[in-house]
Amino acid sequence: MGKRVALTGNEAIALGMRQINPDVVAAYPITPQTDIVQYFASFVSDGQVKTELVTVESEHSAMSATIGAAAAGARAMTATSSQGLALMWEVVYIAASFRLPIVMPVVNRALSGPINIHCDHSDSMGARDSGWIQLYSENAQEAYDNLLQAVKIAEDKRVMLPVMVCQDGFITSHGMENLEILQDEEVRTFIGEYTPDYSLLDTKRPVMYGPLDLQNYYFEHKKQQAEAMKDALPVILEVAEEYRKLSGREYQLFEAYRMDDAEYAVVIMGSAAGTTRVVVDELRAAGEKVGLLKLRVFRPFPYKALQQVLGKVKAVAVMDRADSFSGFGGPLFSEIRAGLYDLETRPRISGYIYGLGGRDLGIDEIKRVFAETKMIARGGDAADLVTHLGVRE
Amino acid sequence: MTNPEQKIGQKKELGWKELPRGGVVLDTGSARDYETGDWRSFRPLWSKEKCIQCLRCWVFCPDAAIIVEDGKMVGIDYKHCKGCGICRAECPAKENAFEMVSEADIEED
Known part of the structure; x- marks a missing residue:
């Protein structure tokens, strides 16, 4: 059963990531990065996760490396905020069009200019047509719960789309809250093992990601994406029901x-x-x-x-x-x-x-x-x- | 033409329900099936009679569309020739051995 703890929104997300224990996390380690990645890095250093943590030189590279890992068949994550998400832009679309089930916590903060680091939804709203599923959270509890559900939604074979798990910058991300967390074992059972259909590392069944896709096929691939997004609605509700049975907390659309x-x-x-x-x-x-x-x-x-x-x-x-x-x-x-x-x-x-x-x-x-x-x-x-x-x- | 299932000469283009997810290509070496020659708008026609077999066209062709057998130019690979016209520009024969003709003016075989 659940355990009560006092955590900030960022700590709650980092803890959820520790329980998810992704194969790869690629993240930019400097501002506008939040302390989600800082906390997670300490879990890596302390050997509490098996994750390969790749600290990259920009958010553009963070998303690129996450895409590479996911295309290789890994359960891959990154995290970002504000200008970081803005810098990721072109690769954010590629994650969705490759149909890679990447989960990315987003701490919602304003976009420059003038320069401002505080909460609004301009960053993720700018990415609203990038083909990612977007879940918004009211508080740290919801951010944590949405994160765990996001893994299952993203990796569902009917969906196979990346998910942004959004929480409000500072208000939620830095505010201390009393919330209930699941046991590590419960999370592991809930999300299950990830078995990719395609892997760049599978030499027996090699695949190529990202070929040139011109007038005669690009449109069909976009239609696939559009349908997957529609198919995500019932999956989100199914996952919520399963999560309710596990946690006692109810989620809807x-x-x-x-x-x-x-x-x-x-x-x-x-x-x-x-x-x-x-x-x-x-x-x-x-x-x-x-x-x-x-x-x-x-x-x-x-x-x-x-x-x-x-x-x-x-x-x-x-x-x-x-x-x-x-x-x-x-x-x-x-x-x-x-x-x-x-x-x-x-x-x-x-x-x-x-x-x-x-x-x-x-x-x-x-x-x-x-x-x-x-x-x-x-x-x-x-x-x-x-x-x-x-x-x- | 990212479709790995489609082979040369196959007319049917697969629909969104049939295609592999996310544009992945499942077959290896599928570039072989991609005939880049269909980008061409001007086709070089080669005259065997005017050709002096200097092979400058073979040297300068930015693809590998000049077919050479036993050290002699024997024709053009139209599956890959994109019609750039370098062969014509480089041809030193007194009477140019290449003629560029609009694809629109060429009758289908």
């Missing part, structure tokens, strides 16, 4: 909190869901029919499941911790709106961009969002379709 009879609701991802839940409870106590939808799985985007829950409310406020600079709100806002478009009766949807560069999101601001959303639910009009919440004039 999203958490619908007090949504059953909600008249209006907020959609949010990451640590700010905790603050929002407090506000929901307060407003519910005052008789307001409010709810919270915390999205866990952003890629694949579970629009059908979202339709079932969000289709029942009159107004929705979608809160993005990233701006897409499209002039049309953040990525979550656009996709929620697109996802609900086919409903015969659909809620009115407004967008809020919050918390960029680590700006705190306070209870009063969330109350303002609910108040404005209530006004829209009752037939009023929003001053702006998209609001940058808490920005000084």
Whole structure:
């Protein structure tokens, strides 16, 4: 059974990586790297894992070396944050198109410039179309639980896609929390042995990765990727069910909190869901029919499941911790709106961009969002379709 | 043409459900099946009568498309000739032994 420990989000991830005991971890050892890799390096030095730790000269090389290891048939991981993920960019796409089940913890932090090291979701949101599955975590417990599930999701033969396990920079990554961890043996049994279909090291059955793929075949390979991403949805739920039996903790594609009879609701991802839940409870106590939808799985985007829950409310406020600079709100806002478009009766949807560069999101601001959303639910009009919440004039 | 299953002359191109995952190539030496000559837009036609057998075309051909047997130029490997025209440019014969013809003007055999 589980054991209670006090850990930061980064420590929880490093501990999960120790329990996973991957064959290879290739990582850049200097900032913007987080202390996930620092803690993990000490496990390697202390002989607590059998992992080959490759410290490389850049994040571009970190992902490249991880891809090489995974193509060789290894269970391979890396970790990154912010500019590090940005530097990985072109190889991030290659990991997905090679269909390598790499798991990468991402500590969500702002992208420069101006230079900022604090939390927002710009880094992983920038990689949202790279073909990776993306799981977002509210706290260290979820980051740990998502990490273990990510291995099983990625390596499922129906999926075979890389997974980013996202947690909020500093808020979660450096905040100490009380969480429950599994025993090493339980993790080992849960994730099982990884048996790759193809291995560059298998001389009896040699394969080639990454050949030239022109007009007559590239499109078919992209279709394979697109289908694998759709196939990941039921697999994510199956893995969650298996994990619930093991840990007692329940995961879905999203958490619908007090949504059953909600008249209006907020959609949010990451640590700010905790603050929002407090506000929901307060407003519910005052008789307001409010709810919270915390999205866990952003890629694949579970629009059908979202339709079932969000289709029942009159107004929705979608809160993005990233701006897409499209002039049309953040990525979550656009996709929620697109996802609900086919409903015969659909809620009115407004967008809020919050918390960029680590700006705190306070209870009063969330109350303002609910108040404005209530006004829209009752037939009023929003001053702006998209609001940058808490920005000084 | 990354498809390892497809052989020369095979017309059917496999669909996404049939292809190996992630674009991997499962057969060794499959580059042999890739006829780079189909990139060509101009085809060099060689005249045996005008040829003085100096073999400059064989030396300069950036592929290996000049076929030489027993020390003599005998023809062009159109499966691999990309039509760059270096053979024509380098040919010193008084009357050039090569003529570049647009593939569009060539009747299918």
